Amino acid sequence: MFPIEFQNVSKSIKEISILRNVSLGFKENHITAVIGKSGSGKSTILKSINGLVKPTKGEIKLFGKDLDYNNLIPTRLQIGYSVQGTGLFPHLNIFENISLLAKLNNRTKEEIELRTKKLMEMTDLSQEHGLKFPYQLSGGEQQRAGLCRAMMLDPKIFILDEAFGALDVTTKYEIHSEFLNIQKTEPRTIVLVTHDLNEAFKLADEIVIIEKGEIQQKGNKEDILNSPANDFVKYFTASQLI
């Protein structure tokens, strides 16, 4: 059983097809990268997982159960969510950003402090950073804080939407390593959306290539490189890896 499973999922908005009949399973405690050009439908796949987008047709099952659109909050609390530009709340300092969800869900002060400290250590953020506001942090630091916030409640699933997109190459490299370290210490089912094939190869165990709302190929790095499923995959990988 896959922790996340798409069964014949289609989504259209005003008769424009965004996803066409997508059937897909994401393996437990693996990192899956969904990759495609902008407008390919990759973000829609991600937002379908935490119910921000409701499919027009088909089913999405989490841990074998259909998503309950009338009661999404408990599901969302089990899904860490991180987006490009981090989505940190500008009026809250880093501590407050990281601990917001835990506080709102009545975790004890000790619990929150312990977890925050652990997460910040893992992502190489100091206690001084905690008292700063997002605007006072560099892009990389903000991204780390965003990861901490998403993992605060130790979710079983973690979804990232172009989370490393806005970073410079060096910073990106550092955070990639930290990200993989975290996955080693606290393994979880991760879906990350990216347009960067190099990032996908570096981080993901499995790669899903999507174009015009349809899955083109699913497999590991070798599958994609050695036996592309079609011409699109071939040209896409070729153009990205130059």
Added chain:
Amino acid sequence: MKNILLIILVLFSFAKLNSQTIKVGAKHFNEGYILSEILSQLLERNGYEVERKFNLGGTLICYEALINGDIDLYPEYTGTISEAILKMKDKVDYNQLKIALNKDELDISGEYGFNNTYAFAVKNKTAESLSLNNISDLKKHPELKIGLSYEFLEREDGWKNLSKVYGLNQKPFGLEHGLAYKALDDGQIMLTDVYSTDGEIPRYDLKILNDDKNFFPKYSAVTFYKTDINDRIKSILNSLTGNITEEEMQKMNSKVLFENRSFAEVAEEFIKNKKLYTGIDEKNIPKNESIISEILPKLLQHLKLTFIALLISILIALPSGIFIYMHPSFSKPVLYLAGLLQTIPSIALLAFMIPLFGIGFLPAVIALFLYGLLPILRNTAIALFSVDPLLKEVAEGMGLTRSQKLFNIELPLSMPTILAGIRTAAVINIGTATLAAFIGAGGLGEFIVTGLALNNTGLILMGAVPAALLAIVTEILFEVLEKYVTPEYLKRDKTISEH
């Protein structure tokens, strides 16, 4: 034993009767204040508590206040009652008027004796040299230079018909009424229209020409009250009947306007000279106060009006703003409605309140509260609508409930804009509250309203300057408050985050 009990009961009820509070209103002009003060002092000298509800504005407001029981009585003019209030087309005499009023359970006292109507005034010197006594004497002097107020030139009971009735051929020109006395004094004009009890008449040594063809309607001063007022009060009020002549009224007006005497002093002097009250008990006659002690209570009243109205505005507009954000289909109708309220001129809105809520504090607070709604409502809704959509989506995707998202993310991010709306409402309210004096709500506007009625710039400034200062202080306070609630990231240059 039974008799003693009865006597005690009668005495008791008599004492109670005398300790009853009588609310005396006044029309907001010089003469109105003086007459109301005379009535108030007469009642006080007879043992009644009097609440002076002066500054009530014009006829409409005083009349509504009387009907609603916000005041018990006020001085009015017979012509005004028949034409403006009862809307009677034909001229009626005193008795006919009384009968008509009684049908509506209203009543008037006996006539004070003077008639405050339009009249023609000339300098006494001119009158002597041209032997002018009656208006019809003007016919013999076609060369006479006549300057008339624009209103008098246009009115039905003005020049057009008067010249026909008297057969006058002079060609009068129009001028501002305020300038007419000066022009008359300087000899630029020789005759003008005046109100027959104007204080300027004795001051400029003028003569009123006799209306020998009874052209002008009669505006006899009387006390206006409801029929259910008790007989003892009626008899006190009737002690004025036939006791004030036009000359006496002119002199009293003149004393206030030109000799810097207070209404209370002039009223007291009148009562003494006329021996209207012979008892020993002299109480409650207002004395001159220092400027600060005069301004302070009105300033506090002004603050109270503004603050309570603002508080209610916030309590209603803030949740409404949130509501229309959550239910956007309501946003247009609600904002239109609030916008509509804003377009009603403040003085009209205050007047609308009288039939609904009477006069005084309550209707003023309600009117001010209505004015405060739009800025707060609009800013709240706009601020919430314009919170960064990415942040809204992240909050939702993270698993925040609707209300957690609202209270932890959307409202804090909207606070600076909402506060700016509250600030606008507060400043609008401070300004508009000065008009609340017209419906007897007090505050700094009382100085302005009285000052306007008396053409007394000093008095107007006593209200206007503190009101302006209050607005400035409010602006400063809000600036400080805004600095306090504005999150750090908005105060700094955002490009810092790009380092």
